[in-house]
Amino acid sequence: MRYWLPAVLVAGVVASTPALAQVNAQQLVTQGNGRGATACASCHQANGAGQAQAGFPRLAGINADYLVSQIEAFKNGTRKNPTMEPIAKALSPEEARAVATYFAQQKIPVPPAPQVSPEVLQRGERLATRGHWRDKNLPACIQCHGPNGEGVGVDFPMLAGQHASYIQAQLEAYKNGTRKSDPVALMRTVAEKLSAEDMQAVAAYFAGLPAGGPATAGKPAAK
Ligand code: HEC
Ligand code: HEC
Structure with a gap:
């Protein structure tokens, strides 16, 4: 009796392990x-x-x-x-x-051409690569998300080639506080300084960048 229960447990673990592993x-x-x-x-x-x-x-x-x-x-x-x-x-x-x-591990699709005017795209690029230190104390997105928006490690996700509509929606979610998954409110601090026009511009900029830098876990860049 003393050895009966452990034997059943061991048998159970052995039987369920393949299901978990695969x-x-x-x-x-x-x-x-x-x-x-x-x-x-x-x-x-x-x-x-x-x-x-x-x-x-x-x-x-x-x-x-x-x-x-x-x-x-x-x-x-x-x-x-x-x-x-x-x-x-x-x-x-x-x-x-x-x-x-x-x-x-899936191949990164080639992003579609941006659907906004060159002026909007320029505004997006400026925010992404230089931020807005003087009036808004806003760091450049690429300081955290990598020089080409390719992402950095686990914490700073890739933005390059992500859908503009989704990027914009997430910036709004950080700003209005429905998304609080960012450690020490890093993104909420950024998003609250962005106007609706800023969000649209920077989203269009990143959406049009070819994705796939070395920091990604997937395949090499799809140019
Ligand atoms: C100080 C560092 C920092 C800066 C600067 C920064 N981000 Fe982020 N960003 C983060 C972190 C950290 C996350 C992941 C947060 C989480 O897990 O929700 C993130 C997540 C995001 C996401 C969500 C991506 C997804 O896949 O859901 C978007 C969109 C985004 N950032 C856009 C921007 C834009 C646009 C800018 C520039 C205006 C910017 N970020 C500047 C740190 C930063
Ligand atoms: C009915 C549609 C639907 C299905 C099915 C679905 N998703 Fe999603 N998923 C979404 C939407 C919408 C979002 C964006 C949510 C938001 O705005 O925060 C999302 C976001 C995500 C994100 C966040 C991405 C990022 O960059 O931060 C992950 C991860 C994800 N889904 C994984 C999955 C997985 C894994 C499955 C299958 C088990 C799945 N989803 C099934 C609609 C779906």
């Missing part, structure tokens, strides 16, 4: 997990390109650890979104890691 990321992306996480591909596409008009962000080529941190943020409520919250909550940590790795 999350089928492809299947999860295209079919969901059957427990509330619907197929990521229906919104983000199987290649992670996302859908600009619908506000579904590109996930392809973005640092896997960053993607995991955002799934965590939807789970713990520091990031609010009625669509993503229930999906994130339905993912086990192993599944979150597997899908994040899958998307990080």
